[in-house]
Amino acid sequence: MAYDTIVLGAGLAGMLAALGRSERGERVLVLAKGHGATHWAAGCIDLFGAATNPLAAVRDLAATQPTHPYALVGVTALEQGLARLRAACEAVGYPLVGSAERSLLLPTAVGALRPTSLVPATMVAGESRQLGDGRPTLIAGLRELRDFFPPLIAANLRAQGFTAEGVYLDLPPSTRHGAFSPMNFARLFEQPAFREQIGRQLADLVRRGGYARVGLPGCLGLHQATTVVRDLQTQSGALIFEIPTLPVSVPGARLFHALEQALVRAGGQMQIGAWVRRGEVQTEQLVAVYSEAAAREQRHTAQRWVLATGGIAGGGLRAEPTGEVRETALGLPVQVSAAQSAWLAQRFLADAGHPIFRAGVATDRDLRPLDAAGRVVYANVAVVGAAIAGFDPLREGCLEGVAVATGFAAGQH
Amino acid sequence: MDHRELALTQALDHCIKCNLCTSACPVVAVTDQFPGPKYVGPQAERFRRAGQPVPDASVDYCSGCRVCNQVCPTGVPIAELNARARGAMVAERGLPFRNWIIARADLVGGLSAGPQAPLVNLGLKMAPARWVIEQLLGIHHQAPLPMASTYRFRSWFKRHQAAQPATKGQVVYFHGCATNYYEPHVGQAAVAVLEHNGFEVILAEQNCCGLPLISNGDFKGATSAHAANVRKLLPYVRRGMPIVGTSTSCTLTLKEEAPEILGLHDEAVRAVAAGTYDIFEFLRQLAERGELKTDFRPMPRRLPYHPPCQYRAHRLGKPAMDVLALVPGLQLDESHADCCGIAGTYGLKREKYQIAQDVGQSLFEFVRRAGADLVLCDSETCRWQITHATGVPSQHPIEVLAAAYGLRR
Numbered sequence: 001m002a003y004d005t006i007v008l009g010a011g012l013a014g015m016l017a018a019l020g021r022s023e024r025g026e027r028v029l030v031l032a033k034g035h036g037a038t039h040w041a042a043g044c045i046d047l048f049g050a051a052t053n054p055l056a057a058v059r060d061l062a063a064t065q066p067t068h069p070y071a072l073v074g075v076t077a078l079e080q081g082l083a084r085l086r087a088a089c090e091a092v093g094y095p096l097v098g099s100a101e102r103s104l105l106l107p108t109a110v111g112a113l114r115p116t117s118l119v120p121a122t123m124v125a126g127e128s129r130q131l132g133d134g135r136p137t138l139i140a141g142l143r144e145l146r147d148f149f150p151p152l153i154a155a156n157l158r159a160q161g162f163t164a165e166g167v168y169l170d171l172p173p174s175t176r177h178g179a180f181s182p183m184n185f186a187r188l189f190e191q192p193a194f195r196e197q198i199g200r201q202l203a204d205l206v207r208r209g210g211y212a213r214v215g216l217p218g219c220l221g222l223h224q225a226t227t228v229v230r231d232l233q234t235q236s237g238a239l240i241f242e243i244p245t246l247p248v249s250v251p252g253a254r255l256f257h258a259l260e261q262a263l264v265r266a267g268g269q270m271q272i273g274a275w276v277r278r279g280e281v282q283t284e285q286l287v288a289v290y291s292e293a294a295a296r297e298q299r300h301t302a303q304r305w306v307l308a309t310g311g312i313a314g315g316g317l318r319a320e321p322t323g324e325v326r327e328t329a330l331g332l333p334v335q336v337s338a339a340q341s342a343w344l345a346q347r348f349l350a351d352a353g354h355p356i357f358r359a360g361v362a363t364d365r366d367l368r369p370l371d372a373a374g375r376v377v378y379a380n381v382a383v384v385g386a387a388i389a390g391f392d393p394l395r396e397g398c399l400e401g402v403a404v405a406t407g408f409a410a411g412q413h
Numbered sequence: 414m415d416h417r418e419l420a421l422t423q424a425l426d427h428c429i430k431c432n433l434c435t436s437a438c439p440v441v442a443v444t445d446q447f448p449g450p451k452y453v454g455p456q457a458e459r460f461r462r463a464g465q466p467v468p469d470a471s472v473d474y475c476s477g478c479r480v481c482n483q484v485c486p487t488g489v490p491i492a493e494l495n496a497r498a499r500g501a502m503v504a505e506r507g508l509p510f511r512n513w514i515i516a517r518a519d520l521v522g523g524l525s526a527g528p529q530a531p532l533v534n535l536g537l538k539m540a541p542a543r544w545v546i547e548q549l550l551g552i553h554h555q556a557p558l559p560m561a562s563t564y565r566f567r568s569w570f571k572r573h574q575a576a577q578p579a580t581k582g583q584v585v586y587f588h589g590c591a592t593n594y595y596e597p598h599v600g601q602a603a604v605a606v607l608e609h610n611g612f613e614v615i616l617a618e619q620n621c622c623g624l625p626l627i628s629n630g631d632f633k634g635a636t637s638a639h640a641a642n643v644r645k646l647l648p649y650v651r652r653g654m655p656i657v658g659t660s661t662s663c664t665l666t667l668k669e670e671a672p673e674i675l676g677l678h679d680e681a682v683r684a685v686a687a688g689t690y691d692i693f694e695f696l697r698q699l700a701e702r703g704e705l706k707t708d709f710r711p712m713p714r715r716l717p718y719h720p721p722c723q724y725r726a727h728r729l730g731k732p733a734m735d736v737l738a739l740v741p742g743l744q745l746d747e748s749h750a751d752c753c754g755i756a757g758t759y760g761l762k763r764e765k766y767q768i769a770q771d772v773g774q775s776l777f778e779f780v781r782r783a784g785a786d787l788v789l790c791d792s793e794t795c796r797w798q799i800t801h802a803t804g805v806p807s808q809h810p811i812e813v814l815a816a817a818y819g820l821r822r
Contacts, residue, residue, distance in 0.1 A: 001701065001735045029730075034486040035433050178445040183436035248436040264749070271730045273483035293728035295668035295686045315486060 003029045003269075006289065006302040008276050008329050009316070011037035012400055013385030013407035014308030015259035016081060019088070020411015021306075022266035030263070031274040031291055031300065035256070037314050037386075037399075042108075042244035043218065043251025045082070045118035045404065047100055049397025054117050055079070055100040058401070069388045069402045072365050073409040078401060081408025082118065085255075088262040093226050094254055095121045107131070107215065107243055109148055111139075111156025111164075115397060120251055122220060122229045125213050126241035131157065135212035137164040138205060138238070144171050144180040147246045148217045167205065172197030182219040186250045189221045189228045199235030206238045213239035219250045223257065274298070276309075279330040286330065286378045304380045306410045307332070307369070308403075311386035311393065312356050325359050327387070330378075333371045335362045335389035353395035360389035367410055382410040417678050425494065427487045428455035434481035434491055439751045440474060443771035447474035450481035453498065454491040461498060467505055472498045474765070476756035476772070477628050478722040492726075496627060496674045503630030511551040515758045516629040519621040522594030525561035534560045553766035557755065557801035559595040559793070566597035570616050573604065579613035581704075585649045586614050587667070587689070589660035590621050591793035599793075602815035603659045603692055609818050610699065610706050615654065618645045622663040625758050627674055639671040643685050650688035657695045659811055661791040662723040662757065664691040669726075691724070692811055693732035693791065700736060709817040713742040717783035718810070719776055719799065721792035722752050733791055733810040740817040746783060750776035753790075755798035770802060777802045789813060 003026075007018040010032035022028045047054035058078060062071040070078065082100060089096050098104050098118040105113040105128035113128050131137055137157065139150040150166030157164040172194050176184065188194045202214055214232075220242055221228035232240045244251060263270065277297065280288040286305050290297040309316030309329050318326045323340030327333075338355035345352075360383075362370045367382040384406040386393050393399035428451065435441055435449035447453070453472040460468040472495050481491040503512075514521065525533045536542045543554040552558075566588050584607055592600040604614045623638035646656055646667075658664040667689040672682050690698075699705040720731050734745050753773040754760050760769025780788050780803045788807045790796045796807035 001697070033488065035437065035484040036486045039433055039436070040431060176445055179435075179441055179448055181432060181435055181441070181449070184441065187442060248432045253436070269730070271728075273725065273728055274730070275488060275728075291728065294665055294726065295689065298729050 003027045003300070003302040005304050005306065006031060006300055007306040007308055008032070008289070009036070009308030009310060009314075009385070010256070010270065010272060011308060011310060011314065011385060011403060012085070012255065012259070013403035014306065015256070015263060016084065016404060016407030017306040017308060017382070017384055017410040018268050019084070019259060019263050019266060020408060022263060022268040024411075028263075028268040029300065029302070030268065030270045031276055031289070032270070032272050033275040033315060034273060037310055038252045038256040039249055040247045041249060041252050041399070042116070043120060043249055043255055044106065044116040044123070044244070045085070045096065045400040046115070046397045047078070047117040047401035049395070050103065050115050052103055053101050054103060054401070065390075067362070067390045069363075069391055069406050070398070072363060072367065073405050077409040077412075078405035081404040084408060085259075085404055086118070089120075089255070089258045092223075092258045092261055094258060095226070097121050097124050104128075107153065107157060109153065109243055109245055111153035113160065117401070120225070120242070120254070122225050122240075122242045123218070123244075123251070124241065125239035126215050126243060130213065130239075131162045131164070133212070134163070136210060137162060137213050137215060138209060138211040139164060139166040139215040139243070140169050140202065140205070141166075141217050142171055142180075142185070143168050145182065145185055145217055145219070145245070146180070153215070153243065165209065169198060169201050181248065182217065182245045182250050183222070183248055183253070185217070185219040186222040189219065190224050192231075195228055195231055196235065199232050202232065202236035202238070206236050211238050213241060215241050215243050218242035218244045222250060222253060225254060276329040281378065284376075284378060285380050289329070305378075305382070307361070307381060307383045307387055308385050308407065309387055311360055314386055316387045317359055319356060325356070327361055330381070332361045332369045332377060332383070334359055335372075337390075353392045357392040357394055358390060360387050362389045366413065367406060384410045417673075418676060421490055421493055421673065424489050425455035425458050428489045429487055431486065433484050433486060437480050437484040437751070439478060439480060439754070439772045440476050440768060444474070444768045446768070447471060450475065450491045450495065454481070454494040455489055457498065458494055461501065467498075467502045470502060472502065474768070475499070476752070476754070476759045476769070478752045478756055479726040480722065480751050483725060490673070493674055499630040500627075500632040500674070504632070508629065508631055509551070511762070512629040513631065514550065515552065515761060516625040516631050516634065517621070518590040518625050522561070522590045526563075526565050526594035527561075528563060530561035530563045547763055551763045552761050553763045556761040556766055557797040558761070559591070559797050562595055562597050564597060566593045566600040567616065569597050569601065570604070575608045575613065577608065579608070579611060581611035583613045583615050583654050584695075585617045585646065585654050585656045587617075587619055587622075587646075587656050587658035587660075587663060589658060589663040591660055596793060596809075599659050599809045599812065602809070602812040602820070603657075605815045605820040606696070606811060606818065607657070609820055610704075615649065617649055620645070622660075622666040623671055624662050624666040627666070627670060628757050628759070632675055635671065636675050636677065639666075639675060639677060639682070642667065643681050646685050646688075647681050650684050654688075655695060656685070656689040657692050658689065659692050659809060660793060661691050661721060661727070662794075664689055665723050665726055691727060691729075691732065691791070693736050694727065694729055696736050696814075697732040700739065705736070705739070706818070707739055709740045710819050711741040712813075712817050715744040715746065716785050716787055716789055716813070717748060717780050718745040718789040719748040719750060719753065719780075719795065721790055721795045722756070724791050733789070737810055737814060740814070743813070743817065745789065748776050748779045750779055752776070753795040753798045755794045757794050760798060769798070773798060773802055780805050
């Protein structure tokens with residue numbers, strides 16, 4: 001079936017691009033290999049690492065790094081993209097709070113503080129300014145949820161000068177006796193009886209310990225998180241905040257669901273499990289892509305395309321044993337800042353970051369892919385998110401921000 | 414070991430332990446019996462060695478819906494690993510009689526369909542009989558068993574005359590057991606639509622595709638079923654005739670499941686796989702080439718549609734929705750539900766019936782909320798499950814397409 005726009009990739013960047021084009025009245029299809037970046041990340045929107053005013057830092061970039069994706073699409077695209085994302089989350093009753101002009105510091109699952117900008121309302125009571133108001137914080141978890149250790153989180157918060165204690169709660173009676181993943185806990189928290197049992201335990205702890213707020217693992221419901229947090233607050237008499245867990249990230253899945261809902265409402269189509277392996281080109285236009293399917297490939301045609309397959313972590317890029325770095329869907333030219341011989345460093349987590357994270361597809365201001373000589377490869381393709389070359393989404397702390405800004409931009413012009 | 418085998422057996426190294434599959438698994442969501450696709454698939458696989466005892470029997474609770482494959486960001490064929498693990502377990506421990514019998518769809522169907530069908534159906538509706546079947550066979554007394562047809566699709570076809578001469582060549586129709594023994598009307602609709610579009614429909618000799626044998630771990634039986642189908646269908650494929658089926662799980666089995674899971678990769682198997690199409694895949698291709706007839710009657714209806722797991726496993730998107738979108742006035746609402754729960758024979762089993770009902774809950778609610786007098790789904794066992802759980806009659810989308818063309822049954 002012929003589409004106006006086909007988007008490859010269903011992360012933040014791809015979904016915002018698809019949403020934008022659907023809302024412009026186009027027939028849009030999203031093809032994605034599987035679930036991805038949203039389900040792995042914390043579910044917060046990082047704009048610019050440790051900058052106290054991320055938006056101001058993004059403005060400065062335009063002058064100093066004109067090929068940075070933020071500079072390519074401009075600060076307005078970031079602001080408008082954030083507004084669209086917030087509206088999509090608002091529409092499913094899951095508001096994001098914070099501002100692009102102020103960084104927030106939120107505790108991680110080891111109790112370190114991590115800078116970010118927009119966070120779900122279910123997390124914001126754990127912001128460092130609140131943690132530092134002199135009133136005690138309780139970190140609570142369940143032993144059955146692996147990889148979440150309240151005593152460790154509390155000890156690390158204390159080491160940073162906050163008053164915090166960690167406890168394990170008793171698992172309320174339930175039909176479940178195993179398979180305690182964050183997602184299964186999210187489903188359990190959506191059962192009123194389950195969260196009431198938790199709330200009762202919390203109320204008791206809060207009464208005895210005088211805690212102002214309670215941090216819980218980030219799995220307080222999948223579709224009803226706001227209700228779950230509100231109920232627990234009412235019952236416990238303290239503010240409740242979620243701390244992101246190790247993957248799978250329930251807060252990340254909520255962002256995906258919010259965008260999926262918005263896209264479906266706008267008439268967009270999605271095909272998850274469609275792994276695009278190659279494209280078909282006629283006179284410098286991409287006319288079709290082929291996705292892996294049973295017995296034979298499926299051919300998809302569209303007028304224009306958005307490549308949102310991610311960087312090396314998301315599977316959009318692949319480093320071959322030869323040292324060649326490939327763009328996996330369309331075979332676009334990849335810009336690599338350092339040859340394979342420079343990929344090894346003395347320190348595993350060296351401050352400069354790994355050069356592979358700067359690899360990607362170079363683009364012009366319309367996000368069209370460029371070859372090594374700076375010529376547009378396909379005029380009807382836009383590259384968005386971590387697939388773009390010349391920035392390090394992890395070190396710069398701008399993975400979500402660049403996804404939102406470039407994804408939104410590709411959805412508009 | 415050739416590269417196809419390596420691709421399957423080595424693929425577990427691509428697992429990055431992100432747990433997305435376990436979080437998306439509809440069975441994990443409702444029961445503790447199944448620890449999840451990551452555990453029984455790429456993880457337990459490392460403990461499975463030829464000649465050593467099976468490390469863990471919980472893989473038997475995998476329903477084979479393939480949602481894990483669909484969401485995996487690194488492309489691990491988890492469902493295939495699980496299917497093979499179940500096969501190895503059956504090879505070691507033997508096949509329970511219950512699974513032996515429900516995996517033989519053509520045997521059971523052949524005994525049920527015909528003039529004796531009303532008697533069989535009456536028996537299956539009687540509570541004491543179902544209680545006895547549950548006690549003796551382990552098939553849940555409420556499980557959605559299909560009603561046998563008083564005549565076979567094949568015997569109807571023998572008497573059938575095409576209304577118009579063929580102009581576009583021949584297609585081979587793969588009806589599957591369900592159409593032949595339980596729902597001949599699905600095959601009649603398919604034949605009508607294909608003939609209306611100018612094709613001559615050939616009814617090749619065929620047998621059960623073997624999927625129930627695969628999903629019950631009877632790989633020996635499945636291998637001979639597939640070999641027999643390849644032998645029967647190959648001559649047509651060689652002459653360039655497409656094999657077109659209405660049972661989306663049969664077509665998936667011919668295209669991929671049997672070759673991959675059973676490790677059958679010879680040239681004949683590959684040729685049959687490459688020549689097989691699900692009917693809406695076939696019709697959508699016609700539409701894309703501008704060759705599908707569009708002389709539809711307006712059909713002002715809004716119907717709920719569930720794209721079954723076995724269709725999503727073709728990885729083709731939603732061909733039935735794409736084609737039915739061409740019918741003026743007809744609007745389909747997609748379920749966006751993962752699975753109806755039945756997974757072929759899985760939800761018939763005494764110990765799995767409730768799991769299957771729980772898995773299907775969100776789909777059933779969607780169907781009830783839709784308030785329509787009909788729900789569409791491409792897969793027969795899913796249709797029976799949905800109708801059983803909601804009371805809403807179900808049809809194959811091809812039946813609606815035939816009606817939109819104004820074709821008489």
